[in-house]
Amino acid sequence: MILRNLLFLLPPEIAHSLVITALKKMPCRKPIELPKSLNVNFFGNKIRSPVGLAAGFDKNAEVVKPMLSFGFGFIEAGTVTKHPQYGNKKPRIFRLIKDEGIINRLGFNNKGVDYFLKQISETKLGNCIFGINIGRNSTSKDQISDYVDLIKIVYGKSNYIVLNISSPNTPNLRDLHNKQELSKLLKSITLTRKSIDSSESIPIILKISPDIDQQTKENIAELTLEYKIDGLIVSNTTISRDSYYNESGGLSGRPLFQLSTELLSDMYKLTKSRILLIGCGGISSGVDAYEKIKAGASLVQLYTALVYQGHQVVNKINLELAELVKRDGFSNITEAVGCIH
Numbered sequence: 001m002i003l004r005n006l007l008f009l010l011p012p013e014i015a016h017s018l019v020i021t022a023l024k025k026m027p028c029r030k031p032i033e034l035p036k037s038l039n040v041n042f043f044g045n046k047i048r049s050p051v052g053l054a055a056g057f058d059k060n061a062e063v064v065k066p067m068l069s070f071g072f073g074f075i076e077a078g079t080v081t082k083h084p085q086y087g088n089k090k091p092r093i094f095r096l097i098k099d100e101g102i103i104n105r106l107g108f109n110n111k112g113v114d115y116f117l118k119q120i121s122e123t124k125l126g127n128c129i130f131g132i133n134i135g136r137n138s139t140s141k142d143q144i145s146d147y148v149d150l151i152k153i154v155y156g157k158s159n160y161i162v163l164n165i166s167s168p169n170t171p172n173l174r175d176l177h178n179k180q181e182l183s184k185l186l187k188s189i190t191l192t193r194k195s196i197d198s199s200e201s202i203p204i205i206l207k208i209s210p211d212i213d214q215q216t217k218e219n220i221a222e223l224t225l226e227y228k229i230d231g232l233i234v235s236n237t238t239i240s241r242d243s244y245y246n247e248s249g250g251l252s253g254r255p256l257f258q259l260s261t262e263l264l265s266d267m268y269k270l271t272k273s274r275i276l277l278i279g280c281g282g283i284s285s286g287v288d289a290y291e292k293i294k295a296g297a298s299l300v301q302l303y304t305a306l307v308y309q310g311h312q313v314v315n316k317i318n319l320e321l322a323e324l325v326k327r328d329g330f331s332n333i334t335e336a337v338g339c340i341h
Contacts, residue, residue: 004310012093012102012307023063031069032315035322037332042074042299043203043230043276045129045159049073049318050333051289054280054301055133055162055207059110061119064130071314076301077116078133079164082146082153084112085137088169094247100284100308101256104237105249107169108135113153120157133162133207138170144185151192155202163189166209166236168250174209179219186227203230203276208267210235210259210281217263221270231276233301234264253304257282261295268296268338284309286320293321296338 007015031048038049052074053067061077068075087109094103110116116132132154136146147163154161165176165185176185186206193200206229208220224232237250238259245251260281268277276299279292284305292300305313325333 004308008095008097011091012095013090016093020058020063023066026066028065028069031071034071034315034318037322037325037330038073038318039332040073040298040334042129043160047073047129049321050293050297050299051314051317051321052076052278052299052301054303055079055131055164056104056106057303057306061116061123061130061132064120064125064128065123068128070311071318074129074131074159074299076131076133076162077158078110078162079108079135079167080110080113080116080132080150080154081108081135081137082113082140082149083137084115085109085139092249094249095307096245096251096253096255097308099253099255100304101245101251101253102304102307103241103245103247103249103251105169105247107138108167113150117154117157129159131160131162131205132158133164135164135167135170136173143173143176143181144188147185148188148192151189151204152196155193155196158202160203160205160230162205162207162233164207164236166207168209168211168237168239174211177209177212177216177220179216179223182219182223183227186223186229190227190229200228205229205231205233205276205278207233207280208235208263210238210256210263211240212263217266217270221267224275225271229275231278232267232271233278233280234267234297235260235281237281252281253308254282254284257288261291264292264297265295265340268341273338273341283317284313286317286324289317289321290324290336293333293336294338294340296341298334298337
């Protein structure tokens with residue numbers, strides 16, 4: 001709490017940079033033992049917990065191992081783009097301390113895919129389960145070609161790849177939710193994966209916006225099943241907000257929980273539970289994580305809770321989840337997936 005209060009004296013982006021620098025120098029600690037009831041299978045990999053780190057924290061794949069040591073079952077690094085980019089003008093991150101939320105309009109700021117892959121190659125990741133979240137450069141004239149090129153570059157370097165089409169901070173990016181555009185994207189991506197790897201062994205996951213209407217939800221479900229996309233992350237940040245949030249950008253944290261969980265439940269029903277869903281948005285307790293799982297998530301992700309509760313929140317959520325599983329008479333967390341349906 002003292003460290004958090006000290007960090008809160010600094011602008012959010014400076015505080016985050018200091019945390020990343022400290023983590024890079026920190027020796028990896030041994031994670032605590034977790035109940036076996038939390039063990040899950042993630043595309044053929046056994047992981048100790050369904051709780052993962054969402055993209056955005058480790059944009060440049062610099063602290064994958066240190067973050068795993070805090071109790072996460074898996075890590076998602078990125079969003080990374082083909083070329084380095086500064087992102088949007090500062091200030092671009094705003095704390096909503098009373099509501100435990102964050103507004104950001106970063107705009108995929110990162111050091112580019114070459115630097116990203118250099119970090120991966122220089123780190124002994126061993127059995128670390130992690131994903132690469134990819135996006136397009138803001139100056140790109142062809143959105144789809146950026147994703148195709150990135151698939152070719154990063155394929156085989158991680159356990160899964162995420163197509164981030166849902167950040168509200170890159171102009172026109174969310175147009176890829178439109179049926180015609182999404183169909184073109186998913187067709188191009190699946191053909192590219194097939195040309196690289198006929199067994200299609202690296203899962204492709206789509207990260208979607210919470211700000212979509214019913215028809216778009218139905219289109220996404222239809223196309224992800226048609227093109228055999230392996231999963232959905234539900235969801236990214238929202239541009240909807242209460243009137244007193246006067247900054248533009250994507251809203252995350254507690255205020256996003258209800259909206260993202262309702263969308264998760266809808267996507268579980270629309271995809272007929274045939275693809276893996278990762279619940280993301282507003283998780284700050286074991287109860288929150290459990291709500292996402294019961295709504296249809298096989299795995300969950302968090303980020304904003306780290307800002308307000310520190311790294312201790314990860315194992316707090318893990319242990320609370322294990323207690324809830326035990327309370328409800330399940331032998332394993334997977335038995336609770338979608339149980340409200």
